[in-house]
Amino acid sequence: MADxxxxxxxIIKDMSVIELSDLVKELxxxxxxxxxxxxxxxxxxxxxGEEEAEEKTEFDVILTGTxxxxxxxxxxxxxxxxxxxxxxxxxxxxxxNPVVEAVSKEEAESVKSxxxxxxxxxxxx
Numbered sequence: 001m002a003d004x005x006x007x008x009x010x011i012i013k014d015m016s017v018i019e020l021s022d023l024v025k026e027l028x029x030x031x032x033x034x035x036x037x038x039x040x041x042x043x044x045x046x047x048x049g050e051e052e053a054e055e056k057t058e059f060d061v062i063l064t065g066t067x068x069x070x071x072x073x074x075x076x077x078x079x080x081x082x083x084x085x086x087x088x089x090x091x092x093x094x095x096x097n098p099v100v101e102a103v104s105k106e107e108a109e110s111v112k113s114x115x116x117x118x119x120x121x122x123x124x125x
Contacts, residue, residue, distance in 0.1 A: 059108035060101045060125045066092050067120030076118050080111055092120075 015023065028034060067073050070092065077099055078088040091097050099122070100111050108124045115122045 057104070058102040059105055061099045061103070061108050061111045061115070062096050062123050062125055063092065063099050063115065063120060064096045064123055065121040066095060067118060069119050072118035073115070073120040076114055076120075080114065 012020070012023075063073075063077070074085070074088050074092050077083065077092055078085065080099060081088065081091070083091065091099070099115065100108070103111070112122050112124055
């Protein structure tokens with residue numbers, strides 16, 4: 001059994017990101033599950049609440065609206081995300097949507113300030 005497991009691991013190591021993505025989608029459909037990361041939930045109680053929460057190191061920048069300058073918002077979203085015009089417009093029109101995900105605090109602050117400069121509402125989570 002360990003040999004088969006290692007074989008599968010070796011095959012997966014040789015796959016491209018696109019191939020892995022397709023594999024995950026197929027497995028999700030086959031087993032009727034979602035392969036998303038689990039959400040951490042802080043446990044209540046414990047040692048009298050003295051446990052410190054881990055410091056967050058990855059942040060998402062969420063566009064919460066289009067703002068008064070929709071075209072400028074689309075332009076800045078395109079610049080930040082490298083999306084095409086259609087995709088950037090859909091992202092802006094469908095707000096709230098993440099513009100960037102799992103970035104450092106510094107990068108998140110930078111993206112937030114760029115978007116706020118064109119008057120669009122944005123938040124960091």
